[in-house]
Amino acid sequence: MENSSKITLTELLHRFDIDSEKILKVATVYPFRISAYYAGLIKAPFDPIWRQSVPSPEELYDTVQLADPLDEVRLSPVPGLIHRYPDRAVLLVSNYCATYCRFCMRKRQVGCPMGKTDLSAALDYIASTPELHDIILSGGDPLMLDDEQLHNILSALRKIPHLDIIRIGSRMPVTDPSRITLKLCKMLAEHHPIYLNTHFNHPMELTTEAEKVCCMLSDHGITLGNQTVLLKGVNDNSKTLHQLFAGLLRFRVRPYYLHQMDLVRGTAHFRTPLEKGRELIGGLRGKISGMAIPHFVVDLPGGKGKVPILPDTLHRGGNDWLIKTYSGELVKYKDPA
Ligand SMILES: *Cc1c(COP(=O)(O)O)cnc(C)c1O
Ligand code: SF4
Secondary structure (H helix, E strand, O other), X not given: OOOOOEEOHHHHHHHOOOOXXXXXXXXXXXXOOEEHHHHHOOOOOOOHHHHHHOOOOHHHHOOXXXXXXXXXXXXXXXOOEEOOOOOXXXXXXXXXXXXXXXXXXXXXXXXXXXXXXXXXXHHHHHHOOOOOOEEEEEEOOHHHOOHHHHHHHHHHHHOOOOOOEEEEEOOHHHHOHHHOOHHHHHHXXXXXXXXXXXXXXXXXXXXXXXXXXXXXXXXXXXXXXXXXXXXXXXXXXXXXXXXXXHHHHHOOOEEEEEEOOOOEOOOHHHOOOHHHHHXXXXXXXXXXXXXXXXXXXXXXXXXXXXXXXXXXXXXXXXXXXXXXXXXXXXXXXXXXX
């Protein structure tokens, strides 16, 4: 996006009076990019916005995890298309983002030029696979493409009669809301049903700018969901998640998934124990609107898929069930004979 302004890492470190060769070195391995808008949300070094976007030397300590633990490359019948589930597939349309998240699951490829991708081969595959009903545009961030490029892709997809819904995965409402223009919304609305899943991770991201563009997307009939990644030192406590999820509902965005961090190389310092997410989600039940509670999911290595990790509520008690309530009480429940 030629019109979206960004600032350099040196400028950012200078702004906060931080001099770190180590941080600059990380950016030579895993690319750095931040929009001027997102940088403006940083209040202090190492706050939740900083942690998400500024390189940490810890990224280089992690050498045991895999670059592609979800086996996305193996699950690609043609380059740029990940077909793991029978009825839906992910189409990678851009390797660029307005801001590179340090915990990105596609850390191996964001910020690098797209390899030899052949969009027409991917479109041919989708057209000749009638089981596919749901295509998810991802990357990178699909909204790094300009309106015309996006319109062309959406038009080509809409020519495929067996496709029902198109989803767009984009962090633009969070990292560069100015990309969400009235013109973009109108164009997207020509291709309904369109769903957009965005990616808010912290209440500091719930700005008036973000609210405005979420409402504009909703006003154009685009159904909004949110996928949060559970991140150590950023949002791994119940107060933060409560504020985030309640705030999202006010923005007309429905929390969809809370993701356990993938086992991606360079991201180990963000990972919480699996039990933590289950505890946090279980703790929200009863305290906040059910609409605000996403599924806590873990994407299993080897491309085995996403599995929800649910609170442990169902127990056997002789011939009856014992069900644990949100307040921890065990209540007897009998299935009718
Ligand atoms: C997450 C994902 C999907 C979509 O899964 P839903 O549970 O339907 O949101 C589809 N394909 C791949 C490869 C995925 O990683
Ligand atoms: S916006 Fe999404 S694809 Fe881009 S760096 Fe962040 S998590 Fe990765």
